[in-house]
Amino acid sequence: MLYVRKAGVVGAGTMGAAIAEVLAFNEIPVVLKDVREDLVQRGLNRVRGFTEELLRFQEARLEKERERLEGMGLKLTPEQEGILQERLKPKFSRARAEQIVHRVEGTTEDSAFRDVDLVVEAAFESFPVKRGIFEALDRILPEHAVLATNTSSLSVTRLARGLLHARNSLVTHFFNPPTTLPLVEVVAGVDTREDVVTDTLEFLQGLRNHRYPLVPIRVKEVPGFLVNRLLIPMLNEACFALDEGVVSARELDQALKAGAGLPMGPLELADMIGLDVCLEVAQILQTEYGDPKYRPSLALKRLVDAGHLGRKTGRGFYDYA
Numbered sequence: 001m002l003y004v005r006k007a008g009v010v011g012a013g014t015m016g017a018a019i020a021e022v023l024a025f026n027e028i029p030v031v032l033k034d035v036r037e038d039l040v041q042r043g044l045n046r047v048r049g050f051t052e053e054l055l056r057f058q059e060a061r062l063e064k065e066r067e068r069l070e071g072m073g074l075k076l077t078p079e080q081e082g083i084l085q086e087r088l089k090p091k092f093s094r095a096r097a098e099q100i101v102h103r104v105e106g107t108t109e110d111s112a113f114r115d116v117d118l119v120v121e122a123a124f125e126s127f128p129v130k131r132g133i134f135e136a137l138d139r140i141l142p143e144h145a146v147l148a149t150n151t152s153s154l155s156v157t158r159l160a161r162g163l164l165h166a167r168n169s170l171v172t173h174f175f176n177p178p179t180t181l182p183l184v185e186v187v188a189g190v191d192t193r194e195d196v197v198t199d200t201l202e203f204l205q206g207l208r209n210h211r212y213p214l215v216p217i218r219v220k221e222v223p224g225f226l227v228n229r230l231l232i233p234m235l236n237e238a239c240f241a242l243d244e245g246v247v248s249a250r251e252l253d254q255a256l257k258a259g260a261g262l263p264m265g266p267l268e269l270a271d272m273i274g275l276d277v278c279l280e281v282a283q284i285l286q287t288e289y290g291d292p293k294y295r296p297s298l299a300l301k302r303l304v305d306a307g308h309l310g311r312k313t314g315r316g317f318y319d320y321a
């Protein structure tokens, strides 16, 4: 059994800050590390931002539901109104938001990880960077600690090779944003101990994010794991279709939403993920599987070359200015 009295997160960026918030939301004290104090502060501000977002979401629920019901032409009786108010009463208070923020402690020092039971590495997607972090953590972590990485594409077997914690290492691949998407792909390396995998799955199963209980699934160590292996080729194919002038970007997204029941169109989703990330994963799938079917589209390459990476730069397949 994995009992996490204190957790660590390395990298206070998009994913690291959100993973730290999810852990703190589940009442686990967290140390959040980045390389510089300003980056740590930015991460802590992100944590606060997530709790503010949840407060706003909860406060708006009642009004949204009223609008939805009115839109359907329904008029509530005072009794029904009372039930609705009770049901949709905000369950998350400002006091709780403050507790979450205070549960996350920022640091630039590895020594802060001396007493953690689990650490999730969420720094840049680069083998040398992640290996450096794994080596530093290996020296400082307690013997029993689980060393997890949020990598989207790197091999945890290679990342942990030869380390004291090699048998305690695995991938916990959260999805963006972890505060609302519940899936976590759990991937063991060649040397990972079986009880470390089952304990981590069980631990994650006991957590929830702002909307749902987490959904950890065990996936074999293959390039792209499961979701990216299916998703990225689909997004890439959408780029090919766009390049061939089959339809416009808007029509392509509308078609997939209206015809395949997707909540977001592929190009909207690619813009949200980041086109550089999509391109990188497509290239990894192509190299690792050696199959030309994973070849990234020119449309995607051109946009990345131009620095139009999607929402994060204000322009991708769509303009966000």
Ligand SMILES: NC(=O)c1ccc[n+]([C@@H]2O[C@H](COP(=O)([O-])OP(=O)(O)OC[C@H]3O[C@@H](n4cnc5c(N)ncnc54)[C@H](O)[C@@H]3O)[C@@H](O)[C@H]2O)c1
Residues within 6 Å of the ligand: 010, 011, 012, 013, 014, 015, 016, 033, 034, 035, 039, 122, 123, 124, 125, 126, 129, 132, 133, 150, 151, 152, 153, 173, 174, 175, 176, 273
């Ligand atoms: N963004 C996504 O949609 C997404 C989804 C799933 C998984 N991932 C994976 O999560 C990881 C992080 O991605 P991100 O989007 O949060 O990146 P990001 O660039 O937003 O954040 C990375 C953070 O790590 C910090 N960092 C770099 N080197 C460090 C070091 N040696 N020690 C401590 N901190 C260090 C950086 O300063 C930065 O703040 C990557 O492995 C990525 O593949 C990303």
